[in-house]
Amino acid sequence: MPAGRRWPPSLLLVLAAALGPSTTAARAAEDEPPGILVSRQLLASERLAVGDVVSLSSDPSGTRPRAFRIAGAYEPTPDPARLGGASLEARLHLPDLIALTRDPADPSSGESVGAINVRLADPGDAEAFARDLSARLPGLVVRPTRPPKQAGDAFVVLDRFHLAIALVTVIASSIFLLALMVMLVDERREMVAVLRLIGLRRRRILLQVFVEGLLIAAAGALSGIVLAAALQGGFNHFFQWRYDTALVFVRITPSIVWRSVLLAVPLGALASLAASWSLLRRGILSLARR
C-alpha cells in the first residue's frame, strides 16, 4: 500500500474511540501520523496492511485530508441491523476525529460528541441510571446498551416470524405423519385381526400401538436434533461467509431441544393412536377380511 493513499471517505463510517488522552499530545515525533484501527473488512477490501499510511477526509471531495497510520485491524461488533452492508469502518482517537471533522465556521463543532458510553459499577443499575439521567438532563437520550425486549424490537419480530414458520412446518409434518401412520397401520391390519382373534382386547392393542408410536416419535425427534446439530455449523458458516460477519445465525440451545422433543413426541404418539383407532373400531371379521 503506497504511503499517503487517499481513502474515499464515502467508504467510511468513522467511529471515534475515546480511549484516553490524545495521542497527538503524547506522540513522540511531531510528524508521525496518528494511529487508527481499521475493520478487517476495510483492510481486505482496500488491500491495506498494518503500518500503511492512509489519508482521511470528512469531505466527500477529499479536501483537507489528514494522514493516519494503520495501527491495527479489528473485527467490528456484529450488527444485525446492518446485515449485508460491508463494515468499512475505522476507529480514531476522539481528539483526532474532532480535529478531522471540525467545521471552521462553527466553533461549537469541536466541542460536541455523538454519544458517551458509561460503564456502571453495577450493570444491573442500567435501567434506573438511564431513568435518573434522563430526568436530570432532559436534552439527552439515555438508554441502556441492552434495552428490554419490546414488541417492536427487530429480534422479537423475527423470532415471531420464525415461530410462525415453525408452526406451519409442524402442521405439515403432522399431516405427513398421520398419512404415514394410516398406511402403516393399514398394512398391519391382518396382524391386528389375529391379535384380536387370540383374545387381546382393543385397549391392549391400542397401548401397544401407543408405545410403538412413542418410541418411533422419540427416535424421530432425536434424529431431527442430531441432524439440526450437524447442519448448524454449515448454516452458520454459509451465512457468515455470505454476509462477511461474525454473527451466529443458528444456535441450538437446550431449551430449543426440549421444546422440539415436547412437541414432536406427543404429536407422533397421537398420530399413531389416531391412525390405529379407525382400524380398531372395526369388527374382527372385517379386519380379517372374512
Place this chain on the structure above:
Amino acid sequence: VRAWAFAARSLVRQPGRSGLGILGVAAVGALLFDMLLLSRGLVVSLERILATAGFDVRVIATDSPFLYGPRITNAAAATAAIAALPEVEEVVPLRFGETTAAGPGGRELKVYFLGAEPGSRSPWTLVAGRDLPATEEPWLVVNPNFARTFGVSPGGRATLRGGCTREGEALPPLTFGVAGIVEFPFDENAALTAATRLAGFRGLCGQHRADEADLFLVAAHERHGPVAAVKAIRGLRPDLHAFSNEEMVERFQQVGFSYFRQISTVLSSVTLFFGFLLITVLLTVSVNQRFAEIATLRALGFSRRRVVVDVLCQSVLLVGAGGVLSLPLGLLLATWLDTILRALPEIPASLHFFVFHGRALWLQGGLLGLTALAAALYPMRLVARLPIAATLRDEVVG
C-alpha cells in the same frame, strides 16, 4: 380406462390416505408459495413505491449506506446545475432530521422532520388542505398520524422543538402553520412526520452548514428517460452518486433485502425436499400395498408402460390437487406472515414482504411439477420391475 381416470379412481378408493396426502402437499405448497412471494416481495413492493413516488433518479453524496454518509455540500448550486440539464425536468433537494413535539399529556413525541424544496411535483401526496406555500412564514405539511396525535388540521399551528439533525444541538422551538395533510411514501406505520421548506428546516435545526442536502430527488425529462438523466448527472457531477429507481432497487436487493432472500431460498429448498419425501413415501407405500393388484393387471394385459404411467398420474394428481389448494392457503398464510414482519422497526407502511407476482405462480407450478415427477421415480421403478408370476404367487396364492 384411461390412465388419468384410473389413477383418480385408485386415489378415491383410499380417501383417507389420499386426503391426508393432498392436505400435506397443500401445507407444504403453501409454505413454498409464501417463500417464493418473500424472495421478491420486498423488491416488487419497493419498485411499486418508487414508481408511484414520481421521481426517477436519486442523488446522494457518497455510495455509503443511505443517510449514513456525508451530505451534499453547496446544495443550491448543485440543484441549479442539475436542474439545468436538458435530461432533467425537476430537482427537489431534501434534508432529513428528527425532532420532538409535546404530545397529549405533555409527553415529548419523536417527529420525523423533512426539509424539501418542492416545485411542480412534491415528494408526498396531498390528502387535505394545500401544499407548502412558497412564503417566508414557516409552514408544515404533516402526515395523518401527526394531525391525529397533535390534533391539528390545515390552517392550524404546530410547535416543534428545535435541534433536529445528527449533531443534535439544543435550539429554541418554532411554531409552524399547518398547510395540509399529506402521505409520505416511505412513512412507517405509526410515524409522526412533518415536512417544511428548506428555510423552515434550517430555522428549526440550526443555520450552520445551511447549504447542504441529504438527497436530491430528480424527475427525468420524459423525452430522455431516467437512464439518460443518470448519465448526464454523472457527467456533470462525478463527485455525486446518481441512481435510477432500478439501480436503487438493485442496490437494496444486494444489501437490505438479502437476508429475506436467503431465508426464502433455504426454506424453499427444505420445503421442496419435504414435499418430495412426503409424496415418495405415500406412493411407495401405496405401490407396495398394491403389488398384487398391479401384478394382476399386468397378467390381464396392462403393459408395463401403462402401470408406470398410472403411478406417475397418481403422483401428479396428488401434487396437482395439493398445489391448487396451496394457493389460497398460501395467500392467507402470506397475509399473516406479512403482518408479523411489517412490525419490524423502520419499515415503511406501504412496504410489503409478501407480494403476489406472476413469476411466483409459474415457479410454484414448475417446482411442484418437478417434485411430482421426482417423487414418482422410485415407485415407478418398483412397478416397472415387478415380476408378474412371482408376485402373484407370493401375494395372491400365498
